[in-house]
Amino acid sequence: APGEDPDLTIVIPTLDAASERVRACVSAIQARTEGPHDIVLLDNGAPPQGFTAPVNAGLRAARGRYAVVMNDDVEVLPGWWPPLRDALDTGASVTFPVTVDGTMRTDFAAWCFAVSRDTLERFETEPGEFFDPRFRVWYQDTDLLARLRAAGTPPVCVEGSRIRHGLSETVASDDPELRAWIAKEVARDREAFLEKHPQVQLTRVAL
Numbered sequence: 001a002p003g004e005d006p007d008l009t010i011v012i013p014t015l016d017a018a019s020e021r022v023r024a025c026v027s028a029i030q031a032r033t034e035g036p037h038d039i040v041l042l043d044n045g046a047p048p049q050g051f052t053a054p055v056n057a058g059l060r061a062a063r064g065r066y067a068v069v070m071n072d073d074v075e076v077l078p079g080w081w082p083p084l085r086d087a088l089d090t091g092a093s094v095t096f097p098v099t100v101d102g103t104m105r106t107d108f109a110a111w112c113f114a115v116s117r118d119t120l121e122r123f124e125t126e127p128g129e130f131f132d133p134r135f136r137v138w139y140q141d142t143d144l145l146a147r148l149r150a151a152g153t154p155p156v157c158v159e160g161s162r163i164r165h166g167l168s169e170t171v172a173s174d175d176p177e178l179r180a181w182i183a184k185e186v187a188r189d190r191e192a193f194l195e196k197h198p199q200v201q202l203t204r205v206a207l
Helices: 020-032 052-061 081-089 117-122 140-150 176-196
Strands: 008-014 037-043 066-070 074-076 094-099 112-116 156-165
Touching: 008 020, 008 052, 020 037, 020 074, 037 052, 052 066, 066 081, 066 117, 081 094, 081 112, 081 156, 112 117, 140 176
Parallel strands: 008 037, 008 066, 094 156
Antiparallel strands: 066 112, 074 156, 094 112
16 A cells, blocks of 8 residues: 555566566466565566576565565465465575476475565675576576575475466577577576585576
């Protein structure tokens, strides 16, 4: 409501803020999110900046006690937010919902995850940077998973929260220049990850 401070900020990076995919994502959030919240939509399609930069920018803009990072091809289902918030309140550093009718990961489904303000401050890689900026497009989620595990606080899958997700729709593009740029950045990110985590088996968390 006007003048009401948000409890939750939802950060959505996208390559096309005017797309029907984004409209459907935002409509579901508006219809199915309980409590005061705001949405930070970051269009980074021209020129592309990858995934890390817009997410970090959105998190810096977050005003709520909690933040959710969400791909633009996610559809939240009724009752999705309170269980994620409750799990954060009981000690989880990062929480994520169950993905129905599609691919699901139980270690970390990074296409939609929730953090508290404390988590943002505790796990930032440098001031104002929650995701490690050295990973532009890929592996920032796998890096975060490694950091959370090392701290003894791995992400928590919350059974009471449900979403749908169009796997990999976020980075799908018919633009050959954009696809070439993504492929180049993914290769660069892979080398950066192996340099930072030489002992970690490389299995990135698909977005």
